[in-house]
Amino acid sequence: MPATIETPKPDFTHTPSRDGDRVIQFREALREALSEEMRKDPRIFLMGEEVAQYNGAYKVSQGMLDEFGPERIIDTPISENGFAGLGIGAAMYGLRPVIEFMSWSFSLVAADQILNNAPKMLYMSGGQWGCPIVFRGNDGAGGQLGSTHSWCIEALYSNVPGLKMAIPSCPYDAKGLLKTSLLDDDPVFFLESERMLGDKAHVPEEEYYIPFGKAALRREGSDCTVVSFGRPVHFCLDAAEELAKEGMNCDVLDMRTVRPLDLDAIIESIRKTNRIVVVDQSWPFASVASEVITQVCEHGFDWLDAPPVRVNSDDVPTPYAKELEAAYLPNAHKIAQAVRTACGRA
Amino acid sequence: MPKKTAYTAKIEYLQILDENGKLDERLARGTLKDDEVIFLYEQMTISRHYDEIAFKLQRSGRMGTYPQNKGQEAGPAGAGYAIRQHNPEAWLVPCYRENLALFLNGLPMEKILLHWMGDERGNQIPDGVNILPISIPIGTHPLHAAGLAWAGKYRGEDRVAITFFGDGATSEGDVHEALNFASALKLPVIFFCQNNRWAISVPSSIQTGSETFAQKGLAYGMPCFQIDGNDIFASYKVVKDAINRAVKENQPTFIESLTYRLGDHTTADDARRYRDPEEVEAWVGRDPLIRTRKYLESKDLWSESKQKELEAKAKEVVDAVVKKAEGIDKPTTDDIFDYTFAELNGQLIEQKQTLRTSSLGTHPQQEGLQTHA
Ligand SMILES: Cc1ncc(C[n+]2csc(CCOP(=O)(O)OP(=O)(O)O)c2C)c(N)n1
Ligand SMILES: [Mg+2]
Numbered sequence: 001m002p003a004t005i006e007t008p009k010p011d012f013t014h015t016p017s018r019d020g021d022r023v024i025q026f027r028e029a030l031r032e033a034l035s036e037e038m039r040k041d042p043r044i045f046l047m048g049e050e051v052a053q054y055n056g057a058y059k060v061s062q063g064m065l066d067e068f069g070p071e072r073i074i075d076t077p078i079s080e081n082g083f084a085g086l087g088i089g090a091a092m093y094g095l096r097p098v099i100e101f102m103s104w105s106f107s108l109v110a111a112d113q114i115l116n117n118a119p120k121m122l123y124m125s126g127g128q129w130g131c132p133i134v135f136r137g138n139d140g141a142g143g144q145l146g147s148t149h150s151w152c153i154e155a156l157y158s159n160v161p162g163l164k165m166a167i168p169s170c171p172y173d174a175k176g177l178l179k180t181s182l183l184d185d186d187p188v189f190f191l192e193s194e195r196m197l198g199d200k201a202h203v204p205e206e207e208y209y210i211p212f213g214k215a216a217l218r219r220e221g222s223d224c225t226v227v228s229f230g231r232p233v234h235f236c237l238d239a240a241e242e243l244a245k246e247g248m249n250c251d252v253l254d255m256r257t258v259r260p261l262d263l264d265a266i267i268e269s270i271r272k273t274n275r276i277v278v279v280d281q282s283w284p285f286a287s288v289a290s291e292v293i294t295q296v297c298e299h300g301f302d303w304l305d306a307p308p309v310r311v312n313s314d315d316v317p318t319p320y321a322k323e324l325e326a327a328y329l330p331n332a333h334k335i336a337q338a339v340r341t342a343c344g345r346a
Numbered sequence: 347m348p349k350k351t352a353y354t355a356k357i358e359y360l361q362i363l364d365e366n367g368k369l370d371e372r373l374a375r376g377t378l379k380d381d382e383v384i385f386l387y388e389q390m391t392i393s394r395h396y397d398e399i400a401f402k403l404q405r406s407g408r409m410g411t412y413p414q415n416k417g418q419e420a421g422p423a424g425a426g427y428a429i430r431q432h433n434p435e436a437w438l439v440p441c442y443r444e445n446l447a448l449f450l451n452g453l454p455m456e457k458i459l460l461h462w463m464g465d466e467r468g469n470q471i472p473d474g475v476n477i478l479p480i481s482i483p484i485g486t487h488p489l490h491a492a493g494l495a496w497a498g499k500y501r502g503e504d505r506v507a508i509t510f511f512g513d514g515a516t517s518e519g520d521v522h523e524a525l526n527f528a529s530a531l532k533l534p535v536i537f538f539c540q541n542n543r544w545a546i547s548v549p550s551s552i553q554t555g556s557e558t559f560a561q562k563g564l565a566y567g568m569p570c571f572q573i574d575g576n577d578i579f580a581s582y583k584v585v586k587d588a589i590n591r592a593v594k595e596n597q598p599t600f601i602e603s604l605t606y607r608l609g610d611h612t613t614a615d616d617a618r619r620y621r622d623p624e625e626v627e628a629w630v631g632r633d634p635l636i637r638t639r640k641y642l643e644s645k646d647l648w649s650e651s652k653q654k655e656l657e658a659k660a661k662e663v664v665d666a667v668v669k670k671a672e673g674i675d676k677p678t679t680d681d682i683f684d685y686t687f688a689e690l691n692g693q694l695i696e697q698k699q700t701l702r703t704s705s706l707g708t709h710p711q712q713e714g715l716q717t718h719a
Binding site for chain 1: 410464465466482483484485486514515517518519520545546547548552553554619620676677679681682683685686693694
């Protein structure tokens, strides 16, 4: 490996169509992004529990051990704190680690490394030691995994300055955002969802990159702005479909990254709709939704005709029982009701 | 300058009942009496059947993910029985693969099924039973055992804490901090590590560079032992001795129980994809149930008809347990509120009364959801 390698700047101008018939799974899109970048950059390696021999606990890294070998696809002991910290060290010595947490819930035992070390390293070394590392894994309720396994870490972790956080909602974005993450010089927290890894959609075979901090407008309407990211975007679209039948039309904004947050896109939308609902799977207290609404009030208050409304998970630990878990999470029904409230039609 | 050896250590390995059912009479002295062996054989057989039924319940959609205990019954049986006989007040701090130790110490059998069916009430432990909830974040609970033991010592009790965890868990930092605390603060903790050779698909040879898992406790300055974990005599004896040391000398013990996970990691796994069938076959030959039965037969304490009776009893017991678990009413929305704080407060009071939770627009009558009257 050459002593120093220049990391290329991602080309954001190339934006292949989202339509097409190359239908693959979300997990395959992730694998494609990883593999494409790994072929070009020998500094990138993937490390985590079950990523190599087992082909990934959720099959994201299927076949990658065969292609890249055990030096670059590395199984670890069950030591999240250990391999997170090791990754940080490797990043500081010029490598580009991708650290997979089987679930973000398990990253909690590595909290000091990922929150107290990685995002602060650059600052605390006076700009000297950057930490280009990607932490990725499943976030949110995976479906009856119980309270300790069902964490939404976005609210808690995005509070920390110095990290970036991408939360794709579809296979196309999964590939483009992960590729951008791999070229990024800062620590990137990349949140996937066990419930979406099997989702299928067209993903271009060619290479493309999606910029951080640029929301995507998934549906257009002038009555209410609905803001979300990750899996709940789909519930927002379902709700919007439902509401359209009642004559209420929504702008549905998929933020794609919450750090950085594309506030401009939100303000632009509320200038048209004057109403906003924010949907976020985190708990309500100090959630990402709280932050979005605060920023909207700070920067777009004059455009609002009604108090902002948010839909979060309930303010209790994630229930284990199937029905209770379903009742606890945001869903299309709750979102539709929230939009009606925002529009004075509840 | 003197040059000397600053430290040397050995790890003792203990097996009393070998895989052919042959007992080392000398080592067995003062351990299990014949009626106790029969009792534990019965309990292991019932536990094995419980496992099979749990597996079937999962396959037929009546239960969530379940981790089978199959093949590992003897370690928890001997350890659990030693606790029950010699320190019945002890705290048991489990992970998820030692059902029998819990059952032997008063956990109602339907609780484990209820838990894996997705009902938090499976972890509601009856009064007077000193068992902590099943712990899924790997390796985090041995610190709780150290804390319980510390509290017991503080209260002037002779209560030990025994914690169960896997080979894989020893890679978590928390486990090492627990070992250090237990030793440095002289706490009556028994660390029972079930080395079943696998952590999902990761073999224990990749998990650690140490020759044994037992030696991990040495660095923290506590007595460490390796035992044949498929031998109820060995696990009973080593835990009984550990209880003595804990109570008399406030000394922790680290035990590596060598065993094998005969089933998949959980019902969500298929171990055939990464395990050599010959390895599994070899361990089937070391099955704790088979060797215990051979021993009993060699002493004319067991017969085909007794076996038939026992199998019928196991079926009866487990059928009743399943009935009980499935007969319990589904959890209600009240649970969400009642279990979040010791006392309901603030907005939650109103939310409980109105059944409108903090996310706006909640519909009280979610499909399939029972609400309070
Ligand atoms: C902190 C944490 N990391 C990862 C996991 C996922 N996980 C569940 S069980 C398991 C393997 C545990 O192996 P071991 O400790 O040997 O126990 P065994 O299952 O073999 O009894 C893993 C990695 C978890 N539950 N918690
Ligand atoms: Mg194991």
